Amino acid sequence: MKQVPAKDAPLAIIEGAVWIRESDIGFETNEPDGYALEEALRLKEKHGGEVVAISMGPERSKQTIKEALAKGADRGIHVADNEFHKLDPLNSARSLAAAIKNENFDLILTGLQSDDQGFGQTGVLLAELLGRPHATIIMAIEVVDGRMKLKRELEAGWFQWVELPLPAVLSIQSGINKPRYATLKGIMAAKKKEIATVDRASLGMPDSPTQRVERIYVPQKTKKTEFITGQPKEIAAKLIEKLKHEARVL
Amino acid sequence: MKILLITEQRDGKLSKGSFETLAAAQQIAQQTKGTLLGVVMGKGVASLADELAGFQLDEVLLVEHDLLEKYTPDGFTLALRQVIESAKPDLILLPHTYQVRDFAPKLAASLGKGMIGDCIAYRHENGKLIFVRQMFQGRTAADVVFAGDAPWIATFQAGAFRADLAAKHASGKAPVKPVNVDLKPEQIRTKPLELFREAKQAVDLTQAPILISIGRGIKAPENIPMAEKLAKAMGGEICASRPICDEGWLPMDRQIGSSGQTVAPKLYFALGISGAIQHVVGMKGSRTIAAINKDQNAPIFEVADYGIVGDLFEIVPAIVEELEKAK
Numbered sequence: 001m002k003q004v005p006a007k008d009a010p011l012a013i014i015e016g017a018v019w020i021r022e023s024d025i026g027f028e029t030n031e032p033d034g035y036a037l038e039e040a041l042r043l044k045e046k047h048g049g050e051v052v053a054i055s056m057g058p059e060r061s062k063q064t065i066k067e068a069l070a071k072g073a074d075r076g077i078h079v080a081d082n083e084f085h086k087l088d089p090l091n092s093a094r095s096l097a098a099a100i101k102n103e104n105f106d107l108i109l110t111g112l113q114s115d116d117q118g119f120g121q122t123g124v125l126l127a128e129l130l131g132r133p134h135a136t137i138i139m140a141i142e143v144v145d146g147r148m149k150l151k152r153e154l155e156a157g158w159f160q161w162v163e164l165p166l167p168a169v170l171s172i173q174s175g176i177n178k179p180r181y182a183t184l185k186g187i188m189a190a191k192k193k194e195i196a197t198v199d200r201a202s203l204g205m206p207d208s209p210t211q212r213v214e215r216i217y218v219p220q221k222t223k224k225t226e227f228i229t230g231q232p233k234e235i236a237a238k239l240i241e242k243l244k245h246e247a248r249v250l
Numbered sequence: 251m252k253i254l255l256i257t258e259q260r261d262g263k264l265s266k267g268s269f270e271t272l273a274a275a276q277q278i279a280q281q282t283k284g285t286l287l288g289v290v291m292g293k294g295v296a297s298l299a300d301e302l303a304g305f306q307l308d309e310v311l312l313v314e315h316d317l318l319e320k321y322t323p324d325g326f327t328l329a330l331r332q333v334i335e336s337a338k339p340d341l342i343l344l345p346h347t348y349q350v351r352d353f354a355p356k357l358a359a360s361l362g363k364g365m366i367g368d369c370i371a372y373r374h375e376n377g378k379l380i381f382v383r384q385m386f387q388g389r390t391a392a393d394v395v396f397a398g399d400a401p402w403i404a405t406f407q408a409g410a411f412r413a414d415l416a417a418k419h420a421s422g423k424a425p426v427k428p429v430n431v432d433l434k435p436e437q438i439r440t441k442p443l444e445l446f447r448e449a450k451q452a453v454d455l456t457q458a459p460i461l462i463s464i465g466r467g468i469k470a471p472e473n474i475p476m477a478e479k480l481a482k483a484m485g486g487e488i489c490a491s492r493p494i495c496d497e498g499w500l501p502m503d504r505q506i507g508s509s510g511q512t513v514a515p516k517l518y519f520a521l522g523i524s525g526a527i528q529h530v531v532g533m534k535g536s537r538t539i540a541a542i543n544k545d546q547n548a549p550i551f552e553v554a555d556y557g558i559v560g561d562l563f564e565i566v567p568a569i570v571e572e573l574e575k576a577k
Contacts, residue, residue: 120351121355136351149443153509156511157447159446159447164440174492175492209398211364211396214380215392225554225556227556232568233572239540240572243540
């Protein structure tokens with residue numbers, strides 16, 4: 001699970017232009033990861049076992065783990081790295097794989113992609129690095145006799161059932177379920193749950209970037225937008241006038 | 251630079267994204283004075299390799315195997331690794347589709363390489379290739395370059411290049427070379443089953459001349475009737491971005507974007523939609539786009555012809571009132 005800037009956080013690009021100013025914005029759990037957590041909790045309720053929530057990032061990302069524990073995860077692992085945003089997808093996944101390798105999880109779930117960098121690769125990369133089969137964009141999970149039957153979403157309204165053996169890695173499609181809220185009881189119980197911290201540097205991963213962000217910037221407009229201003233009544237009148245007589249679409 | 255284009259085919263057709271990425275690959279090959287090879291992969295796809303050979307490429311590699319008839323991440327990755335190891339390209343390009351995002355990162359990792367995914371453009375500057383992708387849901391763009399040795403893998407978003415700009419072959423046809431790959435059934439861990447559609451789509455949004463589309467800014471399902479009133483007053487249909495359908499506030503068949511329908515109406519009116527790329531790819535072809543959003547930096551304004559920064563709960567009723575007054 002990843003912690004990302006809050007959806008309505010104002011983004012200020014920092015000097016050097018490779019990341020945003022983090023000091024005065026709010027953070028939240030990456031929404032797609034919330035669906036993966038919910039799916040994990042439901043699988044546990046149905047089949048037993050343990051749910052472990054893992055997040056990599058600076059100290060603040062522990063909050064994402066705490067929220068997962070409050071919703072019902074059993075324990076957490078925090079892979080600590082203050083400069084996590086500098087990692088490329090492959091090196092992020094290598095670190096996560098190294099941190100969880102000895103846990104031998106039966107099932108690893110990820111969200112579809114993060115709302116900040118949006119690489120959308122972590123699940124597939126973890127599968128390859130850990131030697132597991134995988135499937136992505138999952139809309140339903142059925143587990144029978146150590147095999148899973150999965151509903152994958154394809155494009156343009158198509159779906160496909162696929163079967164996979166366990167252990168495996170799945171990337172969950174947003175909208176697969178309705179994530180629960182933490183209860184007060186859950187929040188209290190979470191205080192006693194364990195969060196193990198692994199310093200990413202201690203994993204001894206080589207620093208071998210495959211790609212580098214040179215610059216981030218507010219994109220140039222491809223269209224010239226005409227902004228309509230005024231009181232709601234004036235805006236309404238001006239917009240209708242333009243749609244009727246300028247764009248001729250009404 | 252030696253470029254390898256990996257096409258995608260389904261139902262006996264090369265996908266539109268394949269031709270879009272072909273157009274990009276041709277351009278990069280020309281700018282870098284390089285060569286371009288195209289891969290067609292599957293079973294019984296020789297005619298598609300022949301079709302691709304009609305375009306400006308140096309060679310088409312036809313990769314056929316019984317185990318490539320149905321897509322599996324293991325089968326496609328193992329086959330393409332063999333193709334890459336023998337062709338030794340510098341740059342591997344693919345269209346950014348659901349299928350590609352399912353195997354391309356695995357292919358890259360199996361080669362110990364990285365992938366720059368979902369690019370919307372590239373630039374060739376001082377002999378260097380710079381790929382442009384979006385971050386923060388389209389609120390920022392990023393220039394990304396490859397580090398380390400080739401091969402490098404990049405994918406291009408749907409609509410990033412124009413398929414109709416893919417150049418035909420200058421002198422007839424490119425040669426088609428069959429490439430044998432070694433695959434064994436036990437190497438493939440996924441068992442692909444049937445493809446299906448959930449339900450016949452009740453509304454064909456692609457035929458609606460006016461679409462009123464709602465996003466997160468609508469806040470609660472109780473507010474949807476307000477948008478429906480606007481749709482009625484304008485003579486349009488209502489639709490939504492993915493989160494609204496995920497919440498169940500509108501049925502899935504009203505979803506616009508990469509996982510929903512792609513539309514190009516006369517007027518697309520976005521209410522409280524931030525304009526994440528997954529949404530924009532489904533509507534950017536609209537003739538006129540109007541948008542209301544409280545955030546003046548929302549990426550929806552990058553594609554909007556008319557923008558209104560403000561509270562949609564005040565502005566939408568005012569528009570409805572104005573329209574009704576005119577009747």
